[in-house]
Amino acid sequence: MVSKTRAQMVEDTKAKLIKAARKAFATKGYQASSMDDFTAEAGLTRGALYHNFGDKKGLLQAVIDQIDAEMLVRQRAAQAEGKTPWEGFMNEGIAYIEMALEPEIQRIMLLDGPAVLGDPSQWPNQTACLRTSTQTIEALIEEGIVKPMDAEAAARLINGAALNAALWIAAADDPHAVHEKAVDAFRHLAGGLLRSEA
Incomplete structure (x- = not known):
């Protein structure tokens, strides 16, 4: 042995x-x-x-890091299923919002995590996500799919919209009803970046 x-x-x-x-x-x-x-x-x-x-807080951070890594894999898989670069980008954001319906993610990532560790937009994993979104938007601008604009600003706003939608769903009395409204509004907001319908 x-x-x-x-x-x-x-x-x-x-x-x-x-x-x-x-x-x-x-x-x-x-x-x-x-x-x-x-x-x-x-x-x-x-x-x-x-x-x-x-301490317990450090252990919570480790659990959140693990769940976040799993969520990222799922978002990348959703992105890969897109038939166009824009559809892939939208799939990724919507997949994040949809995960807010899962009880484990709701409780740990979206309710307890922010209450204990503070603003989730400041967590290290969000910084990495922001970098990836910025690069994706830069590529979409170069391809003429998205209007010329500051890619980081657009990424911060889109990521913020997805995060806030997820937080809203997690805290809602009827998460499924809120999810439908949030995804619909997210599509409309993100669609404003497009040069034309993609």
């Missing part, structure tokens, strides 16, 4: 804690989840949690 390296053991410990925290945050919410929930579920000590994440 091959023994694990220290690095592998650290990664295993982190993965167990993230999995346990993700389950607790999704079912109980951040406030009602205790560090004892995570450590008992993972079969680890509080010391392991403190050592790897600092």
